[in-house]
Amino acid sequence: MAIKRTKAEKKQAYDRKLCSLLDEYTKVLIALADNVGSKQLQDIRRGLRGDSVVLMGKNTLIRRCIKAYADKTGNHTFDPLMDLLVGNVGLIFTKGDLKEVREEVAKYKVGAPARVGLVAPVDVVVPPGNTGLDPSQTSFFQVLNIPTKINKGTVEIITPVD
CATH class of the missing domain: 3.30.70.1730 (Ribosomal protein L10, N-terminal RNA-binding domain)
Incomplete structure (x- = not known):
């Protein structure tokens, strides 16, 4: 030992x-x-x-x-x-x-997905509108505090998010 x-x-x-x-x-x-x-x-x-x-x-x-x-x-x-x-x-x-x-x-620099608590290296604006994602993806937006609603079987962002 x-x-x-x-x-x-x-x-x-x-x-x-x-x-x-x-x-x-x-x-x-x-x-x-x-x-x-x-x-x-x-x-x-x-x-x-x-x-x-x-x-x-x-x-x-x-x-x-x-x-x-x-x-x-x-x-x-x-x-x-x-x-x-x-x-x-x-x-x-x-x-x-x-x-x-x-x-x-x-050479070893790679992109990383968004996670709670991380600061984005650039300013990100998420415009309101239909995302085309199915309702099972709402948890992703909830974790990021992005207000959404389900409209016609897809997730829609309600307000713009900075």
Whole structure:
């Protein structure tokens, strides 16, 4: 059976890993990871394998590690990253061209269906009218708080929704 590490040991291991990545790689790309599934992240890591490394973690822990690294080495080139560590973000370390890495990550971008609580990346307006869907689909609209009625065997949206 594996030996279970304490939180402090895990944080020290993460600190060592981040410091070694900051030493080894010259460029860092920050990627937003909101609504990214584990399979999608796994595919991105597989696609970047060889020339880049993806590192996810707690923002405060990353900030603390970068600050400690800058104090220890005197290398303050990564200090501007600390202001950008907001929300669900990951760091992609690379030695290659940032544009190529960005294009490789963009290959794995997929559309996702609407779910409750998610914020749409673009403004969506649902106009009133007949949807052509059968009445069994009303639950989809109810979950999204879109008022509907059943008219002539199809679902009809009553009012415009922004």
